[in-house]
Amino acid sequence: MLTVLLILFPFISALIVFFTKGRLARNLALTFSVFEFIIALVAFVLFTHNPNLSILCFNHTWVQSLGISFSVSINGLSLLMILLTTFLVPLIILSSFNNLQELSSKFYGLILLMQMALVGVFAANDGFLFYVFWELALIPIYFICMLWGGENRAKITFKFFIYTLFGSLFMLVGLIYLYNHSGINGLKSWAIQDLYQAGRALNLDQQSAVFWLIFIAFAIKMPIFPFHTWQPNTYVNAPTQGTMLLAGIMLKMGTFGVIKWLLPIVPLALDKWGSTAIALSVIGIVYASCIAIAQKDFKRLIAYSSIAHVGLISAGILSANQQGVQGAIMQMLAHGVNVVGLFFIADILLRHTGTNEINKLGGIRNINPNFAVLFLIILLGSVALPLTNGFVGEFLLINGVYQFSPIAAAFAGLTVILGAVYMLRSYQQIMLGENKDSSFGVLASSEKLILVIICIVIIGLGVYPKPLNDIAEQASKDILINIK
Amino acid sequence: MKGLLIISGLGILAMLAEIFKFKKLLLPIVLLGIIAAFALNFLEWQTRLDISYFDNMISFDKLAIAFSGIILLTAFFWFILANNYFDKSSSLVDHFALVLFALVGALMLTAFKNMTTLFLGIEIMSIPLYVLAASKKEDLKSNEAGFKYLIMGSFASGFLLFGIALIYGACGTFDIMKMRMFIEHNATQLPLFFYVGVVLILIALLFKVSAAPFHFWAPDVYEGSPTLITALMSTIVKTAAFAAIFRLFSIGFGSISEVWTSALALIIAASLIIANFSAAMQSNVKRMLAFSSISHAGFMLMVILANIRTNISLDAIIYYSLAYSIGSISAFGILYNVSRKGNEDISAFNGLSKNNPLIALCMTLAMFSLAGIPITAGFFAKYFVFTTLIGTPYKWLLILAIITSAVGAYYYFKIVIAMYFNKSEDDAPLIIENSNKFVIIISTFLILAIGIFPSFVSEIFKF
Numbered sequence: 001m002l003t004v005l006l007i008l009f010p011f012i013s014a015l016i017v018f019f020t021k022g023r024l025a026r027n028l029a030l031t032f033s034v035f036e037f038i039i040a041l042v043a044f045v046l047f048t049h050n051p052n053l054s055i056l057c058f059n060h061t062w063v064q065s066l067g068i069s070f071s072v073s074i075n076g077l078s079l080l081m082i083l084l085t086t087f088l089v090p091l092i093i094l095s096s097f098n099n100l101q102e103l104s105s106k107f108y109g110l111i112l113l114m115q116m117a118l119v120g121v122f123a124a125n126d127g128f129l130f131y132v133f134w135e136l137a138l139i140p141i142y143f144i145c146m147l148w149g150g151e152n153r154a155k156i157t158f159k160f161f162i163y164t165l166f167g168s169l170f171m172l173v174g175l176i177y178l179y180n181h182s183g184i185n186g187l188k189s190w191a192i193q194d195l196y197q198a199g200r201a202l203n204l205d206q207q208s209a210v211f212w213l214i215f216i217a218f219a220i221k222m223p224i225f226p227f228h229t230w231q232p233n234t235y236v237n238a239p240t241q242g243t244m245l246l247a248g249i250m251l252k253m254g255t256f257g258v259i260k261w262l263l264p265i266v267p268l269a270l271d272k273w274g275s276t277a278i279a280l281s282v283i284g285i286v287y288a289s290c291i292a293i294a295q296k297d298f299k300r301l302i303a304y305s306s307i308a309h310v311g312l313i314s315a316g317i318l319s320a321n322q323q324g325v326q327g328a329i330m331q332m333l334a335h336g337v338n339v340v341g342l343f344f345i346a347d348i349l350l351r352h353t354g355t356n357e358i359n360k361l362g363g364i365r366n367i368n369p370n371f372a373v374l375f376l377i378i379l380l381g382s383v384a385l386p387l388t389n390g391f392v393g394e395f396l397l398i399n400g401v402y403q404f405s406p407i408a409a410a411f412a413g414l415t416v417i418l419g420a421v422y423m424l425r426s427y428q429q430i431m432l433g434e435n436k437d438s439s440f441g442v443l444a445s446s447e448k449l450i451l452v453i454i455c456i457v458i459i460g461l462g463v464y465p466k467p468l469n470d471i472a473e474q475a476s477k478d479i480l481i482n483i484k
Numbered sequence: 485m486k487g488l489l490i491i492s493g494l495g496i497l498a499m500l501a502e503i504f505k506f507k508k509l510l511l512p513i514v515l516l517g518i519i520a521a522f523a524l525n526f527l528e529w530q531t532r533l534d535i536s537y538f539d540n541m542i543s544f545d546k547l548a549i550a551f552s553g554i555i556l557l558t559a560f561f562w563f564i565l566a567n568n569y570f571d572k573s574s575s576l577v578d579h580f581a582l583v584l585f586a587l588v589g590a591l592m593l594t595a596f597k598n599m600t601t602l603f604l605g606i607e608i609m610s611i612p613l614y615v616l617a618a619s620k621k622e623d624l625k626s627n628e629a630g631f632k633y634l635i636m637g638s639f640a641s642g643f644l645l646f647g648i649a650l651i652y653g654a655c656g657t658f659d660i661m662k663m664r665m666f667i668e669h670n671a672t673q674l675p676l677f678f679y680v681g682v683v684l685i686l687i688a689l690l691f692k693v694s695a696a697p698f699h700f701w702a703p704d705v706y707e708g709s710p711t712l713i714t715a716l717m718s719t720i721v722k723t724a725a726f727a728a729i730f731r732l733f734s735i736g737f738g739s740i741s742e743v744w745t746s747a748l749a750l751i752i753a754a755s756l757i758i759a760n761f762s763a764a765m766q767s768n769v770k771r772m773l774a775f776s777s778i779s780h781a782g783f784m785l786m787v788i789l790a791n792i793r794t795n796i797s798l799d800a801i802i803y804y805s806l807a808y809s810i811g812s813i814s815a816f817g818i819l820y821n822v823s824r825k826g827n828e829d830i831s832a833f834n835g836l837s838k839n840n841p842l843i844a845l846c847m848t849l850a851m852f853s854l855a856g857i858p859i860t861a862g863f864f865a866k867y868f869v870f871t872t873l874i875g876t877p878y879k880w881l882l883i884l885a886i887i888t889s890a891v892g893a894y895y896y897f898k899i900v901i902a903m904y905f906n907k908s909e910d911d912a913p914l915i916i917e918n919s920n921k922f923v924i925i926i927s928t929f930l931i932l933a934i935g936i937f938p939s940f941v942s943e944i945f946k947f
Binding site for chain 2: 062063064065066131132135136139143146147154158161162165166169170172173176177179180
């Protein structure tokens with residue numbers, strides 16, 4: 001029941017927010033999302049005491065003749081993703097408070113709807129339900145990008161939409177194929193365990209087909225090379241909050257999907273095609289890092305750095321070993337927090353100085369040393385310095401990829417070095433040196449609050465990752481049991 | 485059968501309305517009649533199977549009842565929409581009578597058991613439509629539409645007759661069940677002209693559902709005809725013609741499916757590709773919906789193709805027809821209201837979210853449904869098609885369907901973008917009469933309701 005509440009609550013709050021106006025809407029949205037986070041924390045506490053509580057599961061028949069049921073539950077993996085979602089959404093809403101023009105209630109309603117769909121994706125235990133939530137998540141973000149985006153939004157958002165829709169339709173076919181092979185005595189079922197069984201009973205050729213059908217959907221969402229072409233433009237053109245939703249949470253739908261809805265289904269195909277997919281991921285890492293180095297626009301730089309990070313995550317998952325998957329889960333959490341922080345910094349820079357171009361900025365540290373410190377912490381988290389949240393995951397990931405193939409690990413490891421290059425260089429140019437633009441001024445209190453919260457999480461999880469790490473470890477074991 | 489009789493009676497009654505001066509009462513009478521026909525129709529469902537009439541020329545089995553239910557439901561909505569549409573011209577009564585007669589033809593097409601009834605149904609349905617297409621007398625385009633439709637339609641009727649004659653020559657019967665038996669007994673020694681006949685009939689019927697490459701009339705006729713007549717053509721006519729194809733080919737020619745399935749597969753592929761890519765390039769919404777209806781015809785034909793191998797897709801066909809009819813009637817109802825000022829381009833929808841948020845939301849959902857986005861009815865419709873097709877050798881068609889679906893989303897979303905994103909030239913709020921609002925809201929509600937609870941429909945029509 002608690003899980004249903006987690007899905008339903010944002011939906012109800014979205015409806016309420018749609019019918020309010022002006023400041024009330026945004027304050028309500030913030031309050032609701034904080035409440036949602038508290039519910040998620042309750043789930044977290046309950047889960048750590050006893051992972052098999054019946055209150056965390058819910059199962060009700062939806063379309064009986066087709067074997068579809070509304071089945072949601074919280075396990076380790078989905079709990080972490082839901083925590084990430086519910087933690088980030090309040091911050092994302094708060095980050096809009098300093099926008100120059102006031103945003104309408106529709107904007108906040110859509111964010112909350114998006115949250116509903118995201119929590120649904122992470123909690124779904126039924127293949128069909130998973131697909132429905134997956135598609136539902138696309139619609140609010142489409143409108144958010146479309147209505148509040150930058151100059152070329154129409155064209156760019158369209159590309160994004162068609163791209164992802166295309167991918168998800170392939171996934172639907174893959175899932176239907178599994179469904180048709182599921183069940184005994186002609187009773188087909190969409191339940192996740194039945195799909196797992198159906199997938200493993202297939203032969204190599206069938207598994208390979210299913211693997212690519214489903215993998216393309218996830219690969220587009222993450223995105224990994226060569227399905228990434230929609231991403232940089234969409235990230236740059238979307239409103240800051242939209243970018244945060246896309247990079248912070250929506251991207252995790254892809255990686256989450258690979259862990260829960262791909263690995264355990266097609267073990268044979270993974271043996272055959274895993275190395276190809278890892279190769280694509282690793283190419284993406286190096287390619288995106290090199291482009292990031294050449295970027296002049298800070299927001300675009302973060303967009304490319306995100307491709308590099310997600311490439312490493314996907315390589316870790318596809319190597320299908322304990323370290324790889326566990327590291328991926330940890331890195332998904334860390335990347336979500338860090339990338340939201342970085343995009344928020346880009347937003348602050350843009351609002352305070354009017355530009356995101358690295359060359360035109362400089363010497364902001366002299367004007368606002370506090371901001372410089374906060375920026376530095378987030379940046380170090382993103383380059384995975386020890387004692388920041390990025391370190392645990394990245395270390396495990398490279399370890400996992402190394403077990404799969406040392407060569408792949410060598411190239412994947414480049415992300416650490418190249419990441420440090422583009423991140424530190426942009427920091428140097430933006431924050432240090434001569435003052436090029438003295439208009440930066442002081443931070444508003446809500447801006448400070450967001451940055452401080454993010455920094456606390458970055459350091460906190462870096463120093464003491466144990467509670468989350470334990471859950472991630474158990475979750476990855478649960479998944480890998482199905483493969484071996 | 486009683487439903488069919490009631491609708492025929494209504495048609496005659498409508499013609500008398502002008503003489504006996506009860507024009508004002510006509511709409512309530514027609515609506516009540518349709519409800520009665522709908523109810524009586526489903527009462528037969530309860531009783532026995534296959535009561536046939538007129539020496540087994542027509543019979544309302546469950547398939548026929550389901551299809552005529554969809555047609556009557558759409559007709560009910562259509563008459564409410566149409567009430568004010570024909571008010572200005574004095575010919576309301578003629579219009580109503582013609583539509584009712586077309587409806588009779590459509591109902592016959594769902595239930596025929598004999599080639600004669602098939603031909604009668606097609607003609608009864610088509611002849612009123614030729615007139616209706618040209619019913620905007622002063623409009624050049626409307627005249628063109630009527631003329632084109634008439635000439636092309638007559639050709640199709642010619643093909644149909646010729647095909648029927650050839651098949652009669654081979655089998656010696658008009659009765660579909662007898663024909664089927666004959667084919668099964670003499671499978672190896674059928675003369676060549678029998679197969680020619682099958683292909684000719686297929687062409688004639690594909691013309692009626694406007695599948696490519698027999699679709700060239702559709703965009704012009706749809707654009708030229710008055711908007712509501714277009715709505716009629718793309719819902720009722722389509723469903724009826726589709727029901728006819730389904731009955732004739734799945735039941736009549738089912739045992740010689742290898743003759744026509746590969747041709748049908750190619751026709752479906754052509755329909756999907758041509759329709760979707762042409763629709764993406766249209767700026768006139770009616771033209772766009774015309775192409776979109778061609779692509780939906782492709783989807784519905786896919787079910788027939790799959791049904792040859794598996795027998796589970798009956799409810800898929802019913803569901804698809806229902807979802808498509810409701811989505812279309814809602815979209816056309818809104819289009820008709822929006823385009824009152826004469827602008828039928830996508831730009832007519834600019835800023836609708838400000839001028840009338842409720843209708844904009846309804847249009848969004850209708851577009852979602854036609855594009856097949858969950859949790860609307862259209863999504864489950866597509867889903868059912870995919871599930872039936874995945875077990876057949878036509879997997880390449882499935883991949884093609886997916887690709888073209890993504891293209892489909894592109895043009896349906898153009899309208900959504902125009903409504904929410906573009907600014908309109910004047911900010912005058914769009915006022916819609918309550919009757920039209922009623923239809924739009926109810927159909928939107930249905931789109932969501934059968935989208936969220938698809939089992940409701942698929943359980944009822946499980947045969």
